[in-house]
Amino acid sequence: MVKKERVFIPKPKSAFLSGTCVKCGTENVFYSNSAREVKCKQCGEILATNTGGRVELTDSLSQEIKRLDFA
Ligand SMILES: [Zn+2]
Known part of the structure; x- marks a missing residue:
């Protein structure tokens, strides 16, 4: 049995x-x-798909992604 290493x-x-x-x-x-x-x-074009926790951007979305920070 392989011991799974706990990775944080x-x-x-x-x-x-x-x-x-x-x-x-x-x-x-x-x-x-x-x-x-x-x-x-x-x-209604799909711009991003869910990949288990985080979205993966599709080609339908422009390369320029702005990040909106609410600090
Ligand atoms: Zn559109």
Whole structure:
């Protein structure tokens, strides 16, 4: 039996992100740790998919992602 090593994984810093949909140019604000896929509020294009805790951005989202910090 392989003993599983306990690795401390720091909680990924969650943040609100802002990105533009390349299809319609609408700016969408979404949560980086969203439990669901992120859809464009305007055209419904999937901008990010959930990958178990953190979202993975799709090609439908512009490369320029702004990070909104609420400090
Ligand atoms: Zn869109």
